[in-house]
Amino acid sequence: MGAVSPARGTKEPQQERSRATRLKLLEAAVSCLAERGWSGSTVSVVAERAGVSRGAAQHHFRTREDLFTAAVEHVAEKRQGALKRVAHNLPPAGSPARTRIVVEELVGLYTGPLFRAALHLWVAASDEEQLRERVTALEARVGREAHRTAVALLDADESVPGVRETVQGLLDMARGLGLANLLTDDGGRRGRVVSQWARNIHMALRSE
Amino acid sequence: MGAVSPARGTKEPQQERSRATRLKLLEAAVSCLAERGWSGSTVSVVAERAGVSRGAAQHHFRTREDLFTAAVEHVAEKRQGALKRVAHNLPPAGSPARTRIVVEELVGLYTGPLFRAALHLWVAASDEEQLRERVTALEARVGREAHRTAVALLDADESVPGVRETVQGLLDMARGLGLANLLTDDGGRRGRVVSQWARNIHMALRSE
Structure with a gap:
């Protein structure tokens, strides 16, 4: 590993620790939102859950809105990343088996704690003006990305x-x-429903 | 209108007034819930909005949960009643035009203030135990009714x-x-989407 200068040696672990703290806060924020709702979700509650001081939490996220929109975006990106990796193990493009697995996986994006938090x-x-603009922009980004992933995995031709x-x-x-899974x-x-609609979608995509 | 006994004459308008008060409360409760959310929706706020005394409101609905679940159920029934009346003016059963109109009407059930309130x-x-059981039962009733209406209007054969x-x-x-219409x-x-899905549904229902 050779010689590491003291400055570099101190800086990198610090950046890493900072990154790890940020990640802990993001994950804690999503589970807090899913379990307690918006009214029960504050920066303090999340800091405690993540085992981080309130000051450190506020160093990473200035406002409550910053923390929770970043958290939902982070977990959504992570889930879509996992979904893209599914692509390597799918049945051949154009097969009903592939459509079925992809529909199942897409529906899975919306039935876990992330969806509940979102x-x-x-x-x-x-109901809250200052949150609305942020969440609308977030939702547009996440929605576009989900659409792109779905088109790629389904091997769908959008020019049709x-x-x-x-x-x-x-x-x-x-x-x-x-x-429908909320309560x-x-x-x-x-x-x-997924099983039947995988058939319907397959037919719709191939019959145009 | 012939002779009306005093007792009857007093009783009927009173029943009618009571029914009208109840209706005003139900409609006010749904619009309050849609606009202010659960945390901003109390019996007092609804009574004021309906122009009814708090005592009268509590005579009709003992608890906050009673009022709001009854309100969502009432408006859902009213909307489904309106949807059933649409049936008399639909294109012939089995036609793509009929499927299209029915899909539009069904989607319309979920995009107005009622859906926002629900x-x-x-x-x-x-998040709230005591509300959860009530709302789960309500949702099951409303969902079953929506399903029955959809099957009838689409002229779908569920034995297939x-x-x-x-x-x-x-x-x-x-x-x-x-x-998706919330924000x-x-x-x-x-x-x-509705236009394309009407085609997909039509194909799926006729191709089995």
Whole structure:
């Protein structure tokens, strides 16, 4: 590993620690939002949950809005990254088996704690002016990225009329399934809907 | 109108007034929930909005939970009643034009103030034990009724495998479109998605 100058040796672990603290705060913020809703989610509560001092938390995120929008964006990016890695193990493009797995994975994006956290943020933003603009911009970025990922994984040709809207509607359905899972475990019904709609989507994408 | 006994004459207008008060409270409760969310929605706020005394409001609805679950159920029933009346003016069963209109009308159930109010109630119920059971039961009733209406209007044959799940997925998509409309006016995109999904649904229902 050779000689490390003292300055470099001190700086890098510090940057790493700072990065690790930031990550702990982001993950704690999403689980806090999912469990306690917006009204129960403050920077202090998240700092405590992450085992970080309140001062350190405020060094990373100046406002409550900064922390929670960054948290939802971070976890959404992480989940979409995981989804893109799924691509390497998919059945051949154009096969019904591939469409089925992709529809399942896309719906999975909207049925976990991330969706629950995002939903709390959306609903709070619908009532609070200063949050609304931030969350609207965040939602547009995350939504565009989900759409791009869906098109790529489904091997869909958006130059064909109707294909873009079929994929958009699929993501809307996934969001609706997430909502149906909010109060009760809707997994059984969801599995049957996903299975049938994988067939419908496959047919719609190939029949234009 | 002939002879009316004094007792009857006093009683009926009183019942009518009581019914009118109840209706005013229910409608005010839904608009309050849609605009201010659960945390801003109390029996007092609704009573004031409806122009009714707090005592009268509490005579009709003992608790905050009673008032708001009854309100969402009342407005949902009213909207589904209106939807059923649409049935008399629909194009012939089995035609693409009919499917298109029905999909538009179903999506319309989830994009107005009622959906916004229901969403606030769902999200609050996901954090509050005592509200959760009530709202879960309400949601199950309203969901079943929406499903029955959709099957009837689409003239769908649920004895055919996959048809039930196709209709369920359509209602999930409608809910997802409602969610997408929460922060921004999503009407343009929604129109294009609905138009394409009406084609997809039509194909799925007729091809089994």
